Amino acid sequence: MIDFNQLDDLARRLSDLVPPGLRQSREELQSTFKGALQAGLGKLDLVTREEFDVQRAVLLRTREKLDALEQTVAALEARAPGTPPAAPPTAP
Incomplete structure (x- = not known):
């Protein structure tokens, strides 16, 4: 099973790396990162x-x-x- 709390944390850290000018859409980016991570990890046989x-x-x-x-x-x-x-x- 994938630990979704760790995915949230990783998505949060990725969104923190975004330049300050783009931080207005931080929640949207965080959601996008989280979705991409879930999709990618879901394809793996873990x-x-x-x-x-x-x-x-x-x-x-x-x-x-x-x-x-x-x-x-x-x-x-x-x-x-x-x-x-x-x-x-x-x-x-």
């Missing part, structure tokens, strides 16, 4: 920090489970007589 952290945690848990399964398979293969060893896992 995720929130929270969503990113959740997916990172899921990936870490999945990696741990995969490592445990690889160890289990290796142990089972070592115990099974006459079974050819499996090919080593490929790196991601």
Whole structure:
């Protein structure tokens, strides 16, 4: 999600950069800047920090489970007589 308070602040800062002669239409410029920023950011495929952290945690848990399964398979293969060893896992 986009933090609209930050967009308001950025639009305000951009409108503050406008020369003093054009400041009469400051609110209009601020609104235009805000609309342009929202439109531009809306086209990007962004995720929130929270969503990113959740997916990172899921990936870490999945990696741990995969490592445990690889160890289990290796142990089972070592115990099974006459079974050819499996090919080593490929790196991601």
